[in-house]
Amino acid sequence: xxxxxxxxxxxxxxxxxxxxxxxxxxxxxxxxxxxxxxxxxxxxxxxxxxxxxxxxxxxxxxxxxxxxxxxxxxxxxxxxxxxxxxxxxxxxxxxxxxxxxxxxxxxxxxxxxxxxxxxxxxxxxxxxxxxxxxxxxxxxxxxxxxxxxxxxxxxxxxxxxxxxxxxxxxxxxxxxxxxxxxxxxxxxxxxxxxxxxxxxxxxxxxxxxxxxxxxxxxxxxxxxxxxxxxxxxxxxxxxxxxxxxxxxxxxxxxxxxxxxxxxxxxxxxxxxxxxxxxxxxxxxxxxxxxx
Amino acid sequence: xxxxxxxxxxxxxxxxxxxxxxxxxxxxxxxxxxxxxxxxxxxxxxxxxxxxxxxxxxxxxxxxxxxxxxxxxxxxxxxxxxxxxxxxxxxxxxxxxxxxxxxxxxxxxxxxxxxxxxxxxxxxxxxxxxxxxxxxxxxxxxxxxxxxxxxxxxxxxxxxxxxxxxxxxxxxxxxxxxxxxxxxxxxxxxxxxxxxxxxxxxxxxxxxxxxxxxxxxxxxxxxxxxxxxxxxxxxxxxxxxxxxxxxxxxxxxxxxxxxxxxxxxxxxxxxxxxxxxxxxxxxxxxxxxxxxxxxxxxxxxxxxxxxxxxxxxxxxxxxxxxxxxxxxxxxxxxxxxxxxxxxxxxxxxxxxxxxxxxxxxxxxxxxxxxxxxxxxxxxxxxxxxxxxxxxxxxxxxxxxxxxxxxxxxxxxxxxxxxxxxxxxxx
Numbered sequence: 001x002x003x004x005x006x007x008x009x010x011x012x013x014x015x016x017x018x019x020x021x022x023x024x025x026x027x028x029x030x031x032x033x034x035x036x037x038x039x040x041x042x043x044x045x046x047x048x049x050x051x052x053x054x055x056x057x058x059x060x061x062x063x064x065x066x067x068x069x070x071x072x073x074x075x076x077x078x079x080x081x082x083x084x085x086x087x088x089x090x091x092x093x094x095x096x097x098x099x100x101x102x103x104x105x106x107x108x109x110x111x112x113x114x115x116x117x118x119x120x121x122x123x124x125x126x127x128x129x130x131x132x133x134x135x136x137x138x139x140x141x142x143x144x145x146x147x148x149x150x151x152x153x154x155x156x157x158x159x160x161x162x163x164x165x166x167x168x169x170x171x172x173x174x175x176x177x178x179x180x181x182x183x184x185x186x187x188x189x190x191x192x193x194x195x196x197x198x199x200x201x202x203x204x205x206x207x208x209x210x211x212x213x214x215x216x217x218x219x220x221x222x223x224x225x226x227x228x229x230x231x232x233x234x235x236x237x238x239x240x241x242x243x244x245x246x247x248x249x250x251x252x253x254x255x256x257x258x259x260x261x262x263x264x265x266x267x268x269x270x271x272x273x274x275x276x277x278x279x280x281x282x283x284x285x286x287x288x289x290x291x
Numbered sequence: 292x293x294x295x296x297x298x299x300x301x302x303x304x305x306x307x308x309x310x311x312x313x314x315x316x317x318x319x320x321x322x323x324x325x326x327x328x329x330x331x332x333x334x335x336x337x338x339x340x341x342x343x344x345x346x347x348x349x350x351x352x353x354x355x356x357x358x359x360x361x362x363x364x365x366x367x368x369x370x371x372x373x374x375x376x377x378x379x380x381x382x383x384x385x386x387x388x389x390x391x392x393x394x395x396x397x398x399x400x401x402x403x404x405x406x407x408x409x410x411x412x413x414x415x416x417x418x419x420x421x422x423x424x425x426x427x428x429x430x431x432x433x434x435x436x437x438x439x440x441x442x443x444x445x446x447x448x449x450x451x452x453x454x455x456x457x458x459x460x461x462x463x464x465x466x467x468x469x470x471x472x473x474x475x476x477x478x479x480x481x482x483x484x485x486x487x488x489x490x491x492x493x494x495x496x497x498x499x500x501x502x503x504x505x506x507x508x509x510x511x512x513x514x515x516x517x518x519x520x521x522x523x524x525x526x527x528x529x530x531x532x533x534x535x536x537x538x539x540x541x542x543x544x545x546x547x548x549x550x551x552x553x554x555x556x557x558x559x560x561x562x563x564x565x566x567x568x569x570x571x572x573x574x575x576x577x578x579x580x581x582x583x584x585x586x587x588x589x590x591x592x593x594x595x596x597x598x599x600x601x602x603x604x605x606x607x608x609x610x611x612x613x614x615x616x617x618x619x620x621x622x623x624x625x626x627x628x629x630x631x632x633x634x635x636x637x638x639x640x641x642x643x644x645x646x647x648x649x650x651x652x653x654x655x656x657x658x659x660x661x662x663x664x665x666x667x668x669x670x671x672x673x674x675x676x677x678x679x680x681x682x683x684x685x686x687x688x689x690x691x692x693x694x695x696x697x698x699x700x701x702x703x704x705x706x707x708x709x710x711x712x713x714x715x716x717x
Contacts, residue, residue: 090603092599092602092603095599095602097526120605120606120607121605123602123603123604123605124604124605127603127604128603130596130599130600130603132596134594134596134597134599134600135600136597136600136601136615137597137619146601146604146606146614147604147605150604150605150606150610150614151605197600200600200604201603201604204604204605
């Protein structure tokens with residue numbers, strides 16, 4: 001396990017590099033993130049954030065900007081802090097009792113960890129899609145309509161119908177389900193369920209969509225559909241995509257961030273990360289995974 | 292050394308031994324199932340068989356003359372209905388003059404016969420002046436004789452019916468004047484000291500009123516506490532202590548709750564004793580730890596992913612619970628509540644302390660009327676050595692089991708209904 005605690009200078013050891021043979025000989029011997037973590041006009045900017053689960057440090061001090069309408073892919077081996085970072089961005093970590101977040105994450109210049117910040121509007125603006133499709137045990141229609149209903153986004157039934165229709169269309173699910181909107185969402189295939197979850201997120205009109213390995217449980221065809229969807233959505237939304245499949249990162253993202261054992265090792269334009277990575281850790285991870 | 296290939300057609304010794312173990316285990320399981328099922332079946336059949344006579348009542352057909360002279364008083368209730376019965380008996384068995392003999396003759400009828408006549412005249416005064424052939428309830432002893440529960444060969448001193456009464460019985464029987472009717476009284480009357488007049492309805496209504504109070508008090512309290520403790524309360528020493536205390540409360544002997552109810556509700560708050568109100572309050576104290584535990588388990592079993600999905604859409608903590616966790620946990624909560632109620636329904640000990648063991652000859656009209664409950668009625672009747680009461684006891688047990696079967700069927704039905712609409716819990 002990660003034995004790095006704050007204040008000590010112990011870095012990931014060789015033995016804890018674990019199941020990644022390509023990384024065994026390497027250590028992350030520089031706290032500084034390689035590449036270009038900062039942007040000129042960021043939508044979200046993270047400064048010096050650190051996350052602890054109780055005493056254990058899950059994410060070491062890191063800074064990163066996320067731009068408007070870009071797809072940022074986050075890659076890295078299991079347990080490297082990818083999901084932890086993602087869950088910080090809409091404060092889903094709040095429900096984990098022993099989890100503490102330090103540092104500053106600003107959305108449009110407002111620190112989302114400020115004690116005056118209300119998580120309800122935050123999560124409305126920063127939506128999330130989970131690793132496992134988790135539709136509500138309700139009808140397809142009610143799944144999509146849930147968000148707009150609790151936020152009072154639709155003044156009438158016809159407006160709500162419109163939101164449901166457009167969300168399903170944007171998620172590329174409309175043609176498959178338009179004839180059975182009232183049947184239960186649990187009967188859909190897992191790929192359809194995941195796109196339903198994306199449609200449900202779109203229905204509350206967020207600015208940012210966080211996706212936590214959305215394709216990990218899907219077959220290749222469903223994965224392709226979700227990737228196409230991410231490509232289309234990036235025209236309107238900022239998407240932060242955590243993924244195990246680095247090919248997926250190369251296919252859909254404009255920027256890629258590589259996490260390793262709680263450190264943000266390198267971040268930069270996807271094309272550059274995959275061709276000329278600055279860090280040898282990044283290089284080894286990518287080559288070990290690609291070859 | 293090369294491993295010998297296992298034959299696909301003839302199993303090896305080791306494999307055969309494995310199969311033998313499997314079969315033995317299966318056999319043991321089947322025997323256990325048969326043993327438990329047949330024991331329960333036997334008990335139930337025995338009770339059912341014993342109870343059967345209680346559901347019928349022997350009646351004697353009498354020609355009743357509602358003579359105007361008998362109703363000289365304005366108040367119809369003051370008329371001598373016993374005399375009407377006696378006159379009718381004299382008509383079918385003439386020539387009885389001796390006062391002792393007359394008493395024997397009258398003893399063949401239930402006191403309920405005169406009462407029945409009073410009711411009939413009260414509901415329709417136009418009967419006065421007419422003659423009617425009426426089936427009126429016979430006494431418990433005649434009833435038992437008719438049902439074959441009385442041995443004619445017992446010496447007269449120890450027999451409950453005299454030689455004369457047996458003779459009259461045979462005479463009436465030969466004339467076709469004695470018949471078993473469905474015992475409506477049993478289902479509509481309160482308790483009585485006369486077996487043929489005693490009914491279960493008072494106890495059933497008392498039980499239902501008590502269960503109503505128990506449900507109204509313990510379900511919202513129990514479910515609310517469970518939701519708070521499971522979903523909102525911080526995990527600290529205080530809440531841990533509360534949880535442990537609640538778990539321990541479920542193991543407290545029920546009679547202690549009765550003592551608590553006696554001390555607090557009756558002696559301190561001066562609530563009326565032996566009423567469904569107090570009984571329901573005490574039983575809800577008793578059921579609510581088990582409701583809390585069942586509800587907490589049900590809530591904890593709901594997958595967090597659904598809750599996360601709602602939170603990520605901007606639902607508040609409360610909304611994610613009321614919209615998603617609670618509906619999914621509902622079958623478990625309801626099952627726990629109904630099972631707790633079923634337990635309270637059969638509870639007797641705490642109610643002894645509240646004075647419910649008293650004889651209650653009225654049907655309770657509300658929650659503040661003296662009442663008794665089914666298990667208490669069973670206890671009271673089982674304690675009564677009078678003719679006909681053992682059958683009543685068995686019949687009351689059957690009624691009680693019927694209620695429990697209904698409750699358990701409801702549990703199953705509710706579970707299935709909710710599980711279909713919330714497949715997450717399955």
